[in-house]
Every structure is written in structure tokens, then in C-alpha cells.
Amino acid sequence: MEWQLVIDCREPSRLVGFWAEALRYRPQPPPDGHATWRDWYLSIGIPPDELGDGDCLDRLEDPTGAGPRIWFQPVPEPKSMKNRLHIDLKVGGGRAVPLPERRSRVDAEATRLVDLGARVLGGMDAPENDHYSVQLADPEGNEFCVV
Structure with missing residues (x-):
């Protein structure tokens, strides 16, 4: 089984930058044939209004392949309470x-x-x-x- 950690957030690219440095991870490149994650999301039918602006830099991977991938899922609301998982x-x-x-x-x-x-x-x-x-x-x- 594969799994990834998903973190809800308002600004995925901001957290990608922070957590890439914190964990010594790297942004996960988009799937082959796509210049950006935004291009890939559009290719699978995600409406542009759900993507916001930018290139949808929202994923990290462990360069060694040992750790889980992390996806920073955009949500409209700010964090409001203590994490139940950290x-x-x-x-x-x-x-x-x-x-x-x-x-x-x-x-x-x-x-x-x-x-x-x-x-x-x-x-x-x-x-x-x-x-x-x-x-x-x-x-x-x-x-x-x-x-």
C-alpha cells in the first residue's frame, strides 16, 4: 500500500517552501508530459476556478524515497484549532x-x-x-x- 500525508492549508506553495526546507524534501515534479501541476490538474478535468492562481506547487517528496509524499490540499478556511495529528x-x-x-x-x-x-x-x-x-x-x- 502507498500512502501520503495530506495537510489542509490556505497557501500550499508557502507551506511547500517551508516543509521542503524543514524536512529536506523536494517539490514533487508534475507527471510526465506536463510542465506544471496546474497543467496536469486541468488535463484531468479540474475546473480552473478550483485551482486559483499559480502553478499549483502543492506536493513534496523525499529525495531518498524513504519517507511519505506530502500533499498540501488547499482549503478556504484558516486553521482554527489544535492539530489532532502532528x-x-x-x-x-x-x-x-x-x-x-x-x-x-x-x-x-x-x-x-x-x-x-x-x-x-x-x-x-x-x-x-x-x-x-x-x-x-x-x-x-x-x-x-x-x-
């Missing part, structure tokens, strides 16, 4: 790595993501549980964690 970016190395080193790795990645447009929402620093993470939001407010 992404964890695992950069700390797990419990085999000493907590101070994990904290340093997590903080460095969180800083990189803030520089890309994320916003820090909070963190979890529980030395008694040997855990450290930072919760962030992408440019449209979707929560995710760096652990």
Missing part, C-alpha cells in the same frame, strides 16, 4: 545520546526552523524523564515537535 522531527538521537547533547541538537534544529518561518509554541524539559522537545508551528499555525 509531525515529530527526530533530531536528538534518542535516549542513547546524553540529554545535554540531545537538548543542543533539538535547540539548533528549532532555531533553523524559526529562521525558515516557524514559531516556537513551547517546550518540554523533563530531566527526570530524560526528555527534551520543542513545540513549534509552521507558517500557517500547524503544530509540530522537534525531539
